Amino acid sequence: MGATAPAGGPGRAAGLGVAPARISAKGWGWQHSGRAAKAVHDLDLEIAPGERVLLLGPSGAGKSTLLHALAGVLGVDEDADEFGSLLIDGAPVAESRGRTGLMQQDPDSQVVLSRIGDDVAFGAENLAVPREEIWRRVPAALEAVGLRLPLDHPSSALSGGQKQRLGLAGMLAMRPGLLLLDEPTANLDPAGVVDVRDAVRNSLDETGATLVVVEHRVSVWLDVVDRIVVLAPEAAGEPGGVLLDGPPAAVLAQAAGMLSAAGVWVPGHVPAVRPRTGFPPHDDSTDLLLAAESLAVSRAKGRRRHPAVPAAVVPSVRISAGRALSVTGPNGAGKSTLALTLAGLLPAAGGRLEALEPLARGAGSAPLKWRGRELISRIGTVFQEPEHQFVTGSVREELLFAPRLLGHGEDGVDGLLERLRLAHVAGANPFTLSGGEKRRLSVATVLAASPQVLVLDEPTFGQDANTWAELASLLTELLDAGTAVVSVTHDATFSQVLGGDRLVLGAPAGGAAPVEARDHDGPADRSADPAVAAPPARAAGKAVRR
């Protein structure tokens, strides 16, 4: 494409104001090569300048495809068929470079350059904005997203939420008339979600730009958007295109049930979860599996003269059969590091971690020293990023991997496939699955080894309501069957459903993080829990970032 990008409209020189973009889709459709169904089919949609639209729909409805098409990044290296017309301000999207800004889900791939000032300037440079003008825009953009840091601050030192805001600042410096956000908060902790949402709202208030956002969690964007559009996938008997369209309150009132069923997080609806039935006795000495005293954890390898600075120090952790432990706390408090250490994947930086005989079963008391096959039948760990744990080429092979390693039969595999709704993709490559399917598969692969202790790192991040409910139901079932479940999570509802103990790690200020353990077992405690548990985590997160 040789044309110079039109860098902004009439409002370009004055402040941050831009000419908001108009979107017009007429019979628009998109079909990836080699796919039977169209990603988007026969879409008719008009979005007026300055409108703020939340795009909903079940997985496969083509929300991301539409966003990528509007951003002009579809069809560069793909053979694909396009139908109908998709116009921005009356011009084809290919001629609208610089009119749109796109934010993706993964914060790390949001950043292009190593220093935040350079990164914000990058988009404006590509639009051939004069140098003096760029350096007027950069500080203003950083201010608008609330990143008050020096221009040479390293972008790698930012948290996920800060990286997303940095990406937003880079867009603002391009003066786009249309902001496109593709699940921008799916990988963020609750504090990061609020920061990104507020930064987007602030930017829109300043620029007046049009917004299209795709997100499972409606409540995050409910106060920002003035219109909800629900897309339907093209399926047998279903035409695809726009299913519902209107003001948020009207759409939610009309279709809350349908949206919930499609996995959308509708405000006020908590998905139904299989409740726990059995509660183990409080005296857990008989079922104790794993015990730690004054455990210091760190990812860095300590040397004799420079011992590693621990990410957290925990006075005591006791993990018992049939009991859940939720590890919570602000970003950087060492939650994941603690989980990895408990799971026998990281050496402890100090203190004592011991596997007791009911778990060790002759393999020794140090989980770190266990061989691979000894580890998986004792402690199973589900990582935050499912892709990190895929080791074979198909879903079925993934599930067979652990039983083969352990010399077990292959009988349980079909049951797991059915149980986690993966039977229809049994032959598929794990990397081609949807986000929810990947999460379910990563849990299933670990369960295939029937571990006594299950460790999960942010299992509910970015999940739609259906996968969330399936996951929670599966875990309550495992707990009742006597598995110990340790989950690192920001999700207060999730840890409330699992019950059990809670370990709150403190701010990452000093080496020794303050820790409080709260017992909230049993139905009586549970009713009071959200009020007690949720606010402190939020407050701690705030305090850290100041």
Place this chain on the structure above:
Amino acid sequence: MSVDILAQPRSRAWLAGANPLAKLGAGLAITLVLLVTIDWASATTALVLECAVLPLAGLGAGMLLRRGWPILFAALVGGYGTALLAPKTGELLLAAGPLVFTTGSVESGVAIALRSLAIALPGVIVLASTDPTDLADALAQKLHLPHRFVLGALAAMRLVGLLVAEWQTLGMARRARGVGGEPGFFSGLKASLGQAMALLVQAIRRASRLAVTMEAKGFGAGPRTWARGSTFSQRDAWVAAAGVVIAATAAVAAVVLGTWNPVLG
């Protein structure tokens, strides 16, 4: 927490303020002379003068050892190997079975070791005092290399730092699946190869997401401006002159001392 090898704090050394192209040019001049001749006099002269420049690059002896020990090690090994294999001229110094050293062979070994160091040191100095972003700016603006290529490489290099953390995470994630941890060299090798493949897959996926980000920010769509200008100044003239002076002094020293020993000829 990821490590970004490109985002080290900007060096405050005098040389860091020079244009990367001037530094590269100076290094090239020295390297060319040392490539032409193998002798101890030119190598020693260049090495001594290069060491005199070190403070301008903000490199102390400790830092130099920490960063440059592999080069030092390689130079010593190379020198030893040369002393062992070079023609045995001059007086016999040591003969222990197959190990035979003479004054001539040791002299060749010393020359090779010093020459390796003298060729490598400018590279260390340029790397230590040059910000990768500045280098990319200079290559694209002054040398007029295609900016798509230069900035693409710069963005990709930033991801290399992320790979270090990713490798560690992958190792743990795969152990949690039961991969590795078995005794034996071949099972260990197999596990490492699998992990390397997984790292490659992750690198490619992240790179393609980054490419989408860059494209969405209008990258490669036509003429662009540069927020950071790459300029030449008085300082760059000094740097280039210093490179030429060091190269010339080394050549003159070799000729005057009669050790000039051209590679071709």
